[in-house]
Structure formats: C-alpha cells, structure tokens
Amino acid sequence: MKKRKKGFPILYIVLCFLFFYVPILVMMVFSFNSSRSLTRFEGFSLHWYEQLLADSEIMGAVSVSVSIAALATIISTVLGTLTAIGLSKTRRVLKEWLLNVNNLPIMNPDIVTAIGLMILFSSMKFDKGYMTMLLSHVLFCTPYVITSVYPKVRQFDDSLANAAMDLGASPFQTLIKVIVPCIKPGIFAGMLLAFTMSFDDFVVSYFVTGNGVQNISIIVYNMTKRTNPTINALSTIVIVVILVALLIGNVVPMLANKKKNGRLKEEER
Amino acid sequence: MRHFKSLIRPYLVWSFLLIIIPLLLIVLYSVTTGGNSLLNIQFTLDNFKKIADPIYRQVFLRSLKIGLITTLICLLLGYTLAYVISGFRERTQTTLILFVTIPMWINTLLRTYAWISLLSDNGVINSFLNRLGIGRMSIMYTDFAVILGMVCDLLPFMVIPIHTALAKMDKSLIEASYDLGANRRQTFWKVTFKLSIPGVINGLTMVFLLSISTFVIPKLLGGGQYVLIGNLIEKQFISVGDWNFGSAISLILAVAILIMIWATKKIDTSEGGER
Numbered sequence: 368m369k370k371r372k373k374g375f376p377i378l379y380i381v382l383c384f385l386f387f388y389v390p391i392l393v394m395m396v397f398s399f400n401s402s403r404s405l406t407r408f409e410g411f412s413l414h415w416y417e418q419l420l421a422d423s424e425i426m427g428a429v430s431v432s433v434s435i436a437a438l439a440t441i442i443s444t445v446l447g448t449l450t451a452i453g454l455s456k457t458r459r460v461l462k463e464w465l466l467n468v469n470n471l472p473i474m475n476p477d478i479v480t481a482i483g484l485m486i487l488f489s490s491m492k493f494d495k496g497y498m499t500m501l502l503s504h505v506l507f508c509t510p511y512v513i514t515s516v517y518p519k520v521r522q523f524d525d526s527l528a529n530a531a532m533d534l535g536a537s538p539f540q541t542l543i544k545v546i547v548p549c550i551k552p553g554i555f556a557g558m559l560l561a562f563t564m565s566f567d568d569f570v571v572s573y574f575v576t577g578n579g580v581q582n583i584s585i586i587v588y589n590m591t592k593r594t595n596p597t598i599n600a601l602s603t604i605v606i607v608v609i610l611v612a613l614l615i616g617n618v619v620p621m622l623a624n625k626k627k628n629g630r631l632k633e634e635e636r
Numbered sequence: 637m638r639h640f641k642s643l644i645r646p647y648l649v650w651s652f653l654l655i656i657i658p659l660l661l662i663v664l665y666s667v668t669t670g671g672n673s674l675l676n677i678q679f680t681l682d683n684f685k686k687i688a689d690p691i692y693r694q695v696f697l698r699s700l701k702i703g704l705i706t707t708l709i710c711l712l713l714g715y716t717l718a719y720v721i722s723g724f725r726e727r728t729q730t731t732l733i734l735f736v737t738i739p740m741w742i743n744t745l746l747r748t749y750a751w752i753s754l755l756s757d758n759g760v761i762n763s764f765l766n767r768l769g770i771g772r773m774s775i776m777y778t779d780f781a782v783i784l785g786m787v788c789d790l791l792p793f794m795v796i797p798i799h800t801a802l803a804k805m806d807k808s809l810i811e812a813s814y815d816l817g818a819n820r821r822q823t824f825w826k827v828t829f830k831l832s833i834p835g836v837i838n839g840l841t842m843v844f845l846l847s848i849s850t851f852v853i854p855k856l857l858g859g860g861q862y863v864l865i866g867n868l869i870e871k872q873f874i875s876v877g878d879w880n881f882g883s884a885i886s887l888i889l890a891v892a893i894l895i896m897i898w899a900t901k902k903i904d905t906s907e908g909g910e911r
Contacts, residue, residue: 376720380732383717386788387739390750393760397753405753406763446647453643465644468651471659474897476849478866479890482873482882483658486665506654509647528640538639546640567743569852574873584745591749591856599753602746609741 391606398599405596415600425586425601431497432582432605436566439504444558446505447512451553452546454513455520466517469510477570480507485574495577503575504565511564512557519553520546552620559616563609662890665883683884692868699864702779703848706786710843713787714794715836719828721795722802733799740792748785748856755781755857777859785853790846794839801835802828834904841900845893865889 851866872882
C-alpha cells in the first residue's frame with residue numbers, strides 16, 4: 368500500500384475530537400467557576416457543588432437516579448442472564464420469536480417505547496412514580512443484558528453442566544458453580560451496559576414518571592431554560608460517574624486478563 | 637441441561653406484558669377516539685387523516701429535511717474520519733475508536749445542554765467573536781444549531797460501522813489494484829468504497845433513524861417553537877393531551893423505522909451472500 372501522509376489525518380482527527388469533546392469540557396470547566404458567568408472563567412471554586420448538596424430537590428433526584436440504576440441493573444442482570452441460559456435450550460421457533468421481541472425495545476426509538484409504557488401504566492391505573500420508572504428501566508435494560516450474555520451461553524460446553532449434575536450437583540448448584548462462572552464476561556458486560564443505560568436515561572424516565580419523582584436527567588431538562596452552573600455541576604457528576612463505570616468495565620477485565628496470562632506464563636516456565 | 641429450559645418463562649411473560657402489550661396499545665389508541673377512557677372508544681381513521689393537515693405535514697417534511705441534511709453531513713465527516721483512522725497502526729486505531737465511542741455513552745440531553753453555553757447569544761463562541769471584532773451572531777434557535785447538535789450527537793454512529801467495514805477489508809486488494817495500474821482515486825472508488833458499502837448503509841440508517849425521532853435536540857437548540865416529529869409526539873402526550881393523535885404519529889414513526897432496519901438487514905445479508 369502506498370504510504371499516506373500523516374499531516375492531514377492527524378489534523379482532521381484532532382478537529383473531530385475537539386468537536387466531540389469541547390462542549391463537554393467547557394461545561395465541566397464552568398461548573399468550577401466562582402461566578403455565575405458561563406463565558407468568563409473567574410476563578411476556581413466548588414460553590415456550585417455546595418449549592419447542589421444544599422438543594423434537597425436535586426439530592427432527591429440523585430438518590431432516585433442512583434437507586435433506580437442499582438436496582439434496575441441487579442434485576443435486569445438476573446432476569447437477562449437466566450433468560451439467556453434458558454434460551455439456548457429452547458425450541459428454535461420460540462427462541463427466534465423471543466429474540467425478535469427482545470430486539471424491539473433496542474430498535475424502536477426511545478420515544479415510542481416511552482409512550483407505549485406511559486399508555487400501559489395509565490390504562491392499568493398505575494400511579495406514575497418510582498415503581499413505574501423502575502419497571503421501565505428494567506424493561507429497556509434487560510434486552511441489552513440478553514444480547515451480551517446469549518453469545519457466551521452459546522459458546523458454553525453443555526457437557527460441563529451434565530458432568531456436574533452426574534456428579535450429584537443440583538441444577539441450582541450447577542447454575543451457580545458451573546454455568547455462571549463460565550459466562551461471567553458476558554454477564555459483566557451486560558451489567559455495565561444496563562447500569563450506564565439506566566443512570567443515563569432521560570427519554571423513557573421523562574414519560575413514565577410523575578407525582579414529583581424525578582431523576583437527574585429530568586431535573587436537568589426542566590432547568591435548561593435558565594442556564595446556571597448548578598446544572599453544569601450536576602451534568603459533570605453524571606458524566607464522571609458514566610466514565611468511571613466505563614473505566615471499571617474496560618480496565619478491570621483487562622487487568623484480570625493480564626494477571627491470568629502472567630500466571631499462565633509462570634506455569635509454562 | 638434440559639432443566640434450564642424453563643428459565644425463559646419469566647421473561648416470556650414479562651416481554652409479553654411490557655413489550656408486546658404497549659405496542660398493541662399504541663396501535664389501539666391510534667385507531668380510536670376517546671382518549672384514556674377505554675369504555676367509550678370508537679374506531680376511526682381520523683387520527684391518521686389529521687397528519688395530512690398542512691401544519692402537521694410541514695412538521696413531517698421539516699423532520700425529513702433536517703434528518704437528510706444531518707445524515708449527509710455525518711456521511712461526509714464520518715466517512716473521512718473512519719477512513720483516516722483506518723490508516724493508522726492497529727493499536728492506535730483501537731484507541732482512536734475508543735475516543736469516538738465514549739461520547740455515545742453520555743446521553744443526548746447532557747451533550748446537547750453542553751452546546752447551549754457555547755452557542756447562546758452571550759455564550760462562549762459569541763464572546764470570542766465579539767473580542768475579535770466580528771460582532772455577535774444569533775446561532776441558537778436556528779436550523780444550523782439543531783443540525784450542529786444532531787451531527788455532534790450522531791457522528792459516532794456513522795463512524796463505527798464504516799470503520800468496522802474498512803478494518804476488516806483485505807488490504808492486499810488495494811495493493812492488487814495499484815499493481816494493476818489503478819491510480820489512487822480509481823482504487824478508492826472502485827475498491828475501498830465499494831467494499832465499505834455495508835458499513836455505510838448501516839451508518840446511514842442509524843443516523844437517519846435517530847435524527848428523525850429525537851425530541852431533545854430540537855427542543856433545546858431549536859427552542860419551543862421548533863417542532864419536529866419527536867416534539868409533536870411529546871406535545872400530544874405531555875401538554876395537549878391528545879393521546880390518540882400522538883399514538884398515530886408514533887405508530888407511523890415506529891413502522892417506518894422497523895421497515896428501514898429490516899431492509900438494511902436484507903441488504904446486509906445479500907451483500908454478504910455475494911462474496
């Protein structure tokens with residue numbers, strides 16, 4: 368292949384990355400501004416973060432976001448993993464059907480999923496609030512867990528499970544001690560996806576809650592009209608949480624791999 | 637392993653209750669009147685007829701226009717970025733692609749909100765222009781601002797599939813093309829671009845679909861008066877209260893999108909079959 372010149376590519380990539388990241392960085396920087404201005408940086412301060420802590424409405428939203436994300440992650444990981452395991456043993460017709468249905472919330476625009484749930488809850492006379500938000504989050508997280516666990520389940524060697532049961536393990540023991548450890552990478556990836564999707568969600572939450580229950584995104588949305596650094600601070604926190612989750616999700620498996628590889632090499636010697 | 641077959645039962649029930657039934661309810665609402673009281677519903681096609689009303693037709697046309705422009709810009713910028721990235725060593729490529737994907741994890745709302753403080757009349761860009769002596773420009777609440785926000789939000793969805801297509805391409809084909817006397821341009825259009833078409837189609841569908849269904853970007857950067865399909869749906873459900881009309885619009889949107897995804901998959905598999 369002819370050698371390409373590297374000058375233009377590097378410049379172009381830098382410009383694109385600036386386009387992606389400058390707005391976010393500017394927003395983060397101004398959350399540390401000591402004055403109210405969103406254009407002139409007048410000195411570092413944590414004033415707006417203190418403001419956040421003092422605002423009970425915002426702190427309420429933070430606890431809703433965190434607890435919903437935690438619960439939705441746990442429930443959808445368990446539900447999705449069990450389903451993925453069962454799916455590999457299901458008849459083909461039923462399996463294809465379920466996988467297609469499972470894809471609907473992934474492919475449908477958020478807003479369609481959201482209003483479908485909104486109509487459902489109101490026609491069942493469910494009070495819109497915390498429970499409806501949790502159910503909805505589990506709904507849109509589970510498909511992602513299934514799609515990330517299912518390929519691992521298909522790679523899993525059935526004879527291992529059969530061997531465990533022949534040796535006297537109950538199905539439950541087999542599930543916990545044999546199958547789950549083998550498909551752990553898929554479960555972990557699904558969990559990470561579920562957590563970030565839930566913590567980050569705006570559209571679905573916006574339509575399915577009410578009665579004063581808000582998550583962080585809804586607060587940000589309702590406050591965007593009067594831009595003020597408190598929202599910047601709140602958004603910064605969300606972004607940092609997501610980035611940390613990503614980091615944990617990507618770095619921990621990498622380190623674990625390195626350890627394993629290192630150990631293998633030791634053994635070779 | 638047969639014991640584990642029954643593990644899908646909870647999800648079977650769950651997906652029926654929370655995936656299938658809501659979609660059926662949207663269909664039901666779209667062909668009836670009477671709003672939320674299911675006792676006095678009447679079947680009608682008026683909700684769909686209403687869409688032909690010039691006011692609403694305009695919303696649809698505008699959404700299509702904005703969606704197409706956004707998709708086209710994303711194609712130009714995104715293809716270039718994917719192509720440029722694919723010219724680096726493999727390890728560098730992985731890092732660069734990681735930086736393209738990170739913004740996808742942060743939700744549209746926050747990323748769009750971030751643009752407001754840059755674009756607003758006394759925002760960062762305007763105060764910079766002012767200092768240069770160019771004077772202020774009104775950027776917020778224009779088509780330009782909305783398209784800018786959409787391109788920034790959706791560009792990664794174009795870059796990733798195209799890069800995947802370019803990365804798995806057999807590089808010796810390009811060398812072969814040069815050896816056989818083709819110049820750079822011929823090689824690009826007849827070999828590289830042709831082989832990356834599946835990625836391009838995937839990217840085009842993703843970006844277009846997301847751009848016509850968003851309601852956050854037009855609301856934040858276009859202002860309250862700026863109405864695209866997503867905003868129209870939001871209005872029907874949140875402020876106007878005409879759930880039947882809102883369902884009809886959503887149904888059209890969902891059906892159009894599912895057909896497009898299905899068609900893309902068809903093209904994808906037939907392309908794959910040829911090789």
